[in-house]
Amino acid sequence: MLPLTIPNILTLLRISLIPIFVLFFYLPVDWPYWHQLTAAIFALAALTDWLDGYLARRLQQSSSLGAFLDPVADKLIVVVALMLLVERYATAWLTIPAMVIVGREIVVSALREWMAELGKRRQVAVSHWGKYKTAGQMLAILLMLAQPTTKLGVWHLMAYGLIYLATALTLWSMILYLSAARIALSSPET
Numbered sequence: 001m002l003p004l005t006i007p008n009i010l011t012l013l014r015i016s017l018i019p020i021f022v023l024f025f026y027l028p029v030d031w032p033y034w035h036q037l038t039a040a041i042f043a044l045a046a047l048t049d050w051l052d053g054y055l056a057r058r059l060q061q062s063s064s065l066g067a068f069l070d071p072v073a074d075k076l077i078v079v080v081a082l083m084l085l086v087e088r089y090a091t092a093w094l095t096i097p098a099m100v101i102v103g104r105e106i107v108v109s110a111l112r113e114w115m116a117e118l119g120k121r122r123q124v125a126v127s128h129w130g131k132y133k134t135a136g137q138m139l140a141i142l143l144m145l146a147q148p149t150t151k152l153g154v155w156h157l158m159a160y161g162l163i164y165l166a167t168a169l170t171l172w173s174m175i176l177y178l179s180a181a182r183i184a185l186s187s188p189e190t
Contacts, residue, residue, distance in 0.1 A: 005056070005059070005061035005063065005066065006052075006055050006059065006061060007052040007053070007055045007056035007059070007061050007062075007066055007070075008052075008061075008063065008065070008066045008069070010048040010051055010052035010055070011048070011052050011069050011070050011073050012069075013045075013048055014045045014048040014049060014052070014073045014074075014077060015069075015073045015076065017041060017044060017045045017077070018045070018076055018077055018080055020041060021038065021041045021042055021045065021077070021080070021081070022080060022084065024037060024038045024041055025038050025084050025145075035145060035146055035147060035148050036146050038145050038146075039142050039145035039146035042077070042081055042138075042141060042142055042145055043142055045077045046077070046138040046142065049070075049073070049074055049077075049134070049138070052066075052070060053070065071109075075105050075109070078101070078105075078134075078137055078138070078141065079102055079105065081141045081145070082098040082101060082102065082141065083098075085098070085144050088149055089144070089149060093160065094144075094160075094163065097163050097164060097166070097167040100167050100170060100171065101137060101166065101167060101170050104170045104171065104173075104174045107174060107178075108173075108174055108177050111177055111178065111181055112177075115181055115184060118184055120181070120184055127173060127176060127177075129169060129172055129173040129176060130173045132169050133166055133169035133170050133172075133173050136162055136163075136165050136166030136169055137163070137166040137170075139162055140159050140160075140162035140163040140165075140166055141163075143155055143156075143158055143159035143162065144156070144159045144163070147159070
């Protein structure tokens with residue numbers, strides 16, 4: 001059973017916000033601030049990402065299940081948001097970075113699982129580059145959600161710049177993780 005600590009409750013809140021976020025994204029409402037409301041739901045989920053980790057360390061409420069569930073929740077909200085934005089924008093300029101980001105998440109998750117089976121999970125622990133990548137992704141997604149596609153402007157340019165920066169950090173962090181696991185990957189015994 002999941003220990004009901006404040007960090008775990010925040011992680012569960014983040015997961016429960018995903019269907020609400022999707023529902024608000026698709027509601028056929030012609031209200032001028034609808035995009036901002038959808039973005040606010042995503043922002044709340046992103047805030048719980050930072051807050052649950054901070055509180056787990058601060059309150060010394062870390063748990064194995066929480067350590068597993070937190071990155072899953074992060075990946076779920078980012079992948080769902082990217083899929084929705086790819087549909088909304090319908091352009092290769094967003095689809096390609098989204099594919100890279102989702103592909104990296106699959107590769108790194110599989111690498112971590114494999115390294116854990118070898119007892120070498122620490123070699124591919126979360127790095128500061130991964131945290132920068134996540135922050136860049138969250139901010140770019142937030143900016144794209146907050147703006148209607150009919151009013152492309154400076155905010156969209158900033159969002160695209162951030163999504164490309166996040167994509168570069170995504171690739172860089174994947175290279176670092178693969179490099180850290182290089183010896184295990186090249187070992188004939190594994």
